[in-house]
Every structure is written in C-alpha cells, then in structure tokens.
Amino acid sequence: MRTLRIRTFIMLVFFFISLVPWLFYVTVHFMETKTLSFAKSGPQSEILQRHLNETIHMIEAGSDKWRDPNWQNQLHTQMQQVKMEVDILSASDQEIYRSNPERHGSLSSTERFSVVADGHLLGRVVIYLPKSSTVQMISMFAGLLLAFFIIGVEMRKFLLNPLEKMSFAARQIAAGEWEVELPRSRITEISEVRDAFEVMVKGLQKSFQKQAELEEERRFVIAAVAHDLRTPLFALRGYLDGLEQGIAQSPEKTTKYLAVCKEKSAQLDRLVEDLFTFTKMEYVERKLPNNTIDFKLIIQKSIDSLSPLARQKHISISSHTTDDCFISGDMHLLERMMNNFLDNAVRHTPTYGEIVVQCYKEDEKVNFTIRDTGPGFSWEELQRVFEPLYRGEESRNRSTGGSGLGLTISQRIVRRHGGELIAGNHWEGGALLTGWIPARNMNGIRGGISL
Template sequence: MRFFFIFICSIVLATLCIVFFQSAISHVYGNTAELEEKYSFLYFVIFLIFISFFFFLLSKNMITRLEQINQNVKEISKGNLDVQIQTMKNDEIGQLATNINKMTNSLKKSIEKEKLAQKMKNEMISNISHDLRTPVTSLIGYVDLIERNFDVNKENCQQYVRVVKRKSRELKNQVDDLLEYCHINYREIQLHKEIVGVKQLVEQVMIDFIPQLEAVQMKFHIECNQDLQIEADISLLVRLMQNVISNSISYGKSGKIIDIQIFQENRNVKINIKNYGKKILQEDIPYIFEKFYRGEKSRSAHTGGKGMGLAIAKSIANIHKGDITVYSDDKETIFTLILPQYSTKP
C-alpha cells in the first residue's frame, strides 16, 4: 500500500516537473504544442526518468529497511535465533519486522521446549533405570537363594518367597506410579470433568482410609462451613488426595490426627490437609513435589516409596489449572490444594 502511494506521488511530481519544464521553454519557443508533437518520445522518456528518480528518492528509506530485514532473515535461516530486527516505524515494514521477531521468538521457545522435553525424557529414562535396578537385583538375589536352598532348608525358602512377593508388589507399585506419572506429564491426557461437592469428595476419600487410620490409631476431622463445588476429573482428584493423605499418615502418625479445612479464597477452593508429625526440613521443601525426591533419606522403600506420590499430586493439580503447596514447622505440616471454584455465575 505504501509503495503504491509512493508510485502515485512520483507520477504527480514527474507531471509537475514536465509542466514546469514546458512553462520554462514556452518563453523561448512560442509554440510548445509543435515541440510536444515533434519530441513526444523524448517527453515520455524524460517523464519516466522523473518518475524513477522520485520513486527512488521517496522509497530509498523503505528499500534500505527491507534490505536490513533481508540480511537479518538470512542470519535467522542460518540458525541464529538471537537476531532481533529493529522496528523504527509502525508501518507495513515495521509490522513485517515485528511479525518476524515474534516468529523467531516463538521458534526459539519451541526449540528450547523441545530440548527441555528431550532432557526430561533422558532424565526420566535414567531415573527409571536407576530406580528399577535395585529391586530387580534384589529379586534375582532372592530367587538364587531359593534355588540353592530349595532341597536343603524349606523354612528359609518360605521366608525368601515371602520377601520375593513383597518386593514384587513394591516393584509393581513403582512401575504403576511411573506409568501414571508419564501418562499425566508426557501425553495429552483427556480430562473427564464433573461438577462435585468438595466436602463430599473429601469425606469419601477419608472413609476409604479409615482402616489405615485405625491401624496407627489416628483420627481425622473435616471443617467446612460452605457448600463449595469444583469441576474436575474425579478419579484423578481422588488419586491426588490419596497420595497426600497417605503421606500425611506415614509421616504424621505421631500427631494422632489429620485436620482438613475447606474454604473459599479469591474464586478458588482451598483444601488444607494438616498433620502434626515430624516437620519437613526447609531445605527439602522446594523439592518435595519433584519426582524421585525423598526428603527423609532414612525412609525405607516400603515406607518412603520412591518419591512419585507427591509429584503425581502436583501434576494432577496443574492440569486442573490449580496448584499444591506445603508449609511445615515444628508444630504442623500443611499441604494446601488450590483449585478453581465452580460457579454458575458468569
């Protein structure tokens, strides 16, 4: 559009120059019509020269800017994505430069995201290989013991079989957790959302934990003064809460009670799951939701798990556009689940 405007201006200026030229020679030659007829081709050539001159003069700045953009695009094509084109004016060329910059930034982010995904995949494979090697090695060792003692000491073999069963169950649970974590984080998981009352959901989850609570002589208390609703995938949300409650039972049983508070804050529903066991060290809190991380290094495999439960909980909260945080001191440890509140109001 701008080049078309410059072209029209060039024609107008060239025409004015021809008119000025005619008026100048009319003082010398009285009959300019005769000159026009005789030298019409020369007039036309001069007219084209004037148009070209004015077009070059008016478009010189734009052509220079286009050449700069062309040079920058060549650099980008070579893989230099740090190039940023200067946008001096907000015209068509400026918008072109802005769009190229946006495209470059988007491409750069995509490449960085791809590199991060590749790094995460390699890290995941490394972690899985390392984490599965120990139980598999242990299973092989006990199977060898059973083979060597099968005809010698059946009592020992029965004990080894019990250990193998326990290790096998642990290995299966571990593989299930890894598969679930990968499914949530590395695939486009399809959410099947339903509207559900928060208090009713929490009560149902806690009822399922009554046998475990009674086994360690723990109780629970739910505090909720509002009828709050959320829209969520119930099966995933139940999994999230099960992981947090299991953690609270395992490491908060010395406190003998789990307090659950449900309340509204800034269009969100917050669920505080509070236990009164041993506090989480401050240096461990930033990493508590990372996969394979266990703050308490002395935890055994059958009590501490493999650090996947809270990582899965965090992922489930995130795909529901929510979050989960933790606070811990000498008195209490609080896991806070934050989820968008469902409302019929626009």
C-alpha cells in the first residue's frame, strides 16, 4: 500500500481546491462565449463591444422605423442572438418599444444614449447587457463547495478515521484488552505513529506479563520464607521455654540449649537478610555507584568473615588473586555476593574439606571462581540452582541452614554489575561457580582506590 506524507497530501488538497472551481469557471465561460479565450473578459470584451456597436447602429439608422412591427421583430431577433435587451423611449419619455416586457434580473449592465437628428431629439435608448461574469462566479463558488465536500470526505477517510480508531484502541488497551488490531493508514506520519504505538503496546504487554510473574514470584517467596521462619522460631521458643522452666538442670545442658538458641537466631538472621536483599535486588532499580573497588579486598574480607565457621568444620579456604582486579559497583552488594558464595561452599563442604577462590583479569573482564570439595550439583540442581527458594531434595529440611535465596541473589548482583554467573561441577569433583564482572578502566586514575 503506497503512502503519502501529510505535506504531500496538503499540497494535493490545495491543488484540487484550486482546480475544481477553475474547471467550473472555464466550462461556464465556454458555454456562454463558445470560446476558451479570456482576453479582455467582461462587458468591455471585443465580442460584446462589436454586438453593442451593431445594435446601436441599427437603432440609430432605423429611427424612422421604431414603430414599424417588422423592424421591431428584426431588432428583437438580433437582441436574442446577442443576449441583450433594449428599451426605446420617445423624446417625451414615452415607451415606444421594449424587447422583453418581463425582464429578469440576469441583465443589469446598461448602455444609455440619445438619438438626435437635425438638432432635434428623437428619443432615448437603454440597452441591457448580459451579466455573464455573475454566472461564472456562481459556477466557481459551486465548484469550490464541491471541492471542499470531496476534500472533507477524503480527509475523514485518510486522517480522521484512522485517528479515531487509534484512540478507541488506546482506550481498549487501557482497559486491559491487549489483542487489539490497530488501524492502518495511507498517510506516512499516521502509519509511523501506528507502528510506534504497536511497539509500545507490545512493550507494555511484555512489561505487564513480567510484572505479573514478579508478583507471583514475590508471593511465592514471602509464603515460602514465612513457612521456613516457623521452624527456627518454634525451636528457639521451645529451647527458651526449657531454660525458663528449668528443664536444663546441668551446666552442660544449659550450654547446649544456649548454643541451639544461638544457632537458630543466626539462621533467622540469614533468612531475614536474604529476604531483604532479594526484595531489594528485584524491586529497587537504583543506579549503581561509580566507585572503584578492588575485588581482591572483597574476597579477603569475605574469607575473614567465614573463617570461624570454616575452622569449626576444619575446612581450609585458600585464595589465588592478582593485583589488577579493579571493578566499579556497590561495595555492600558485592560483599553480600561473595559472602553468599563462601557461606554456601562452607555449608556444603564436608569436614576437612577445601575451598579455593581465584580472581584474575583477562581482557576487559575480572574473572573469579569458587570451588569446593563437596558433593557438587546434581543434573537437576544445575538446571534450577538459580531459581528462588530452590533446594535439592536432600536438603529440603534445611539441615544446612540455607534459605534457598543465596545463589539467586548472587546471580542478580553479578548481572546488575554487567557480568554473568554460571554454576557447574569441577572435573575433580565438587561444586564450581564461575563468573565475571567488567573491569574498571584504571587509565588516568590517581590517588589509590575508592572504597
């Protein structure tokens, strides 16, 4: 379907409005004059002047025949041919002859003169000339009205109807009807607006679907975490009740009860912190700070914070990092990410196991890996390890104390920083997490590192 631009359409409209009245005028002019010549048009045209001169000559030459019926018939015939009318009056203003007793209003221009012979006034003559310009002006006005009518119909077809349909479609979309057929138009600008509107509708539909999915995920997370909070809460309340009621009668039993309470409170703290971070990552779209961060220091801080837990299980944590691992981002989120990695590794690594952390720069990326000597991921876990609240069947009782949100949160933190995270198994056994984050360009930076 060929399209027109609005400026081209408007130019065609003006051309059509000018053409139609002109065609009407030319047609009427040709019907009246039998010629297409417009030179000296009006009552002073050559043809009209010639007819007028012939009529005046006939009246002056036949002054002695004014009352002769034959002469009057001859004059009447000539008046009809030239589309004129005449009145002949005597010297005393009495009517001698009138070519048309019922004169109509189409003749208004007049030519008056007196006929004198031998110094005596014989009479007066009034000649009524045709009003051809009036008919032509009426025809032009009629052509103009017709042009406006046709233009109005076409403008409604090409401009108004598509816009009205698009407005109706917008109201349907606002009401939640996504399957709406947008109108097409042969005007380029309207067609472009339609295409842009269609892209916007698809974007809104995709955003709405994503929002619905996020809402469903949010409800699932809240319900699951609320359910998981009950277990440590019940255990904590039970042991506290035991302490309050004096069930723990020996110092050893009291110490055991307090250790369990401390463990359950720590588990509650992890659940709440994971839920808060997950919600923050999902719904708070804030711009990341442009700080220069040494990723090597983040790794070391996380190792230091997890070392006490690792020593309890006799797990060794070693790091192999280079000095050029500089990135940009949020220090708190990155520390949270690395803590999740190491906490997950410590919880799943058996006693006397080993955890190895590596970090190095390659091209424009800072690569990192976290490997443990635990059981690794099963095939099903590898497919769903980054899903919120997913845990393998063997750990559904939360014996390891995890919330099921740690790796989900960590992956989203990595992606927020422009990188990617992949879960897998090392060829020698154990889980292997591999990721990268865009490196910070250190050219021109002086004065150390901003933390």
